[in-house]
Amino acid sequence: IAPLPQQTQSNPTxxxxxxxxxxxxxxxxxxIYKAAGLFSLRYPENYELIKDYDSRLCTQCLPDxxxxxxxxxxxxxxxxxxxxxxxxxxxxSPGVQISIAAFPKKEGISLDNPRSLFxxxxxxxxxSEELNEQAIKEIIIDGVKTYEIADVPNIGGGCCKRDxxxxxxxxxxxxQILLTFRIANNATEIEEEMNQILSTFKFLP
Numbered sequence: 001i002a003p004l005p006q007q008t009q010s011n012p013t014x015x016x017x018x019x020x021x022x023x024x025x026x027x028x029x030x031x032i033y034k035a036a037g038l039f040s041l042r043y044p045e046n047y048e049l050i051k052d053y054d055s056r057l058c059t060q061c062l063p064d065x066x067x068x069x070x071x072x073x074x075x076x077x078x079x080x081x082x083x084x085x086x087x088x089x090x091x092x093s094p095g096v097q098i099s100i101a102a103f104p105k106k107e108g109i110s111l112d113n114p115r116s117l118f119x120x121x122x123x124x125x126x127x128s129e130e131l132n133e134q135a136i137k138e139i140i141i142d143g144v145k146t147y148e149i150a151d152v153p154n155i156g157g158g159c160c161k162r163d164x165x166x167x168x169x170x171x172x173x174x175x176q177i178l179l180t181f182r183i184a185n186n187a188t189e190i191e192e193e194m195n196q197i198l199s200t201f202k203f204l205p
Contacts, residue, residue: 042200065102075186117167
């Protein structure tokens with residue numbers, strides 16, 4: 001299998017210094033979540049955060065380092081509905097959410113080999129060969145080299161696949177971030193909000 005093409009760019013949610021200042025002002029009054037010694041991020045009033053939303057799926061996750069953040073309401077068939085009520089009616093749905101987990105780095109996984117990062121768990125497992133010729137995009141999160149793919153392989157079926165997988169390594173820990181939003185009619189709006197939430201992500205000493 002030929003090597004995946006790679007694209008390099010800075011964090012797409014912060015493009016210029018002026019925009020960065022404006023975005024900081026917008027997010028200053030957002031709620032903040034901190035996983036001690038790992039990361040922090042902010043999220044707006046119209047989103048909810050659940051910590052350790054299913055510990056059975058992440059026995060190796062670091063303390064307080066597995067969270068799900070989702071909009072309280074989504075647009076479905078022209079009407080705004082409560083996200084959790086709607087998704088409770090669907091089986092095997094990854095939801096409309098940002099899922100984040102941090103866990104100790106495994107042997108054989110490295111930023112020097114971006115393909116090795118994807119599907120390495122704990123939120124989602126699959127063979128990296130499932131990526132085929134898909135482009136891996138290099139981005140920067142809080143000054144750290146990070147890799148992203150869109151159209152994540154739909155492993156295990158379900159009503160909707162994950163739309164982005166973002167992975168990096170910091171201080172011997174792997175950070176896996178999954179974004180799912182396309183099930184909602186207002187997916188473009190939700191994707192923009194999720195990008196802004198991720199723009200507040202900071203690694204903690």
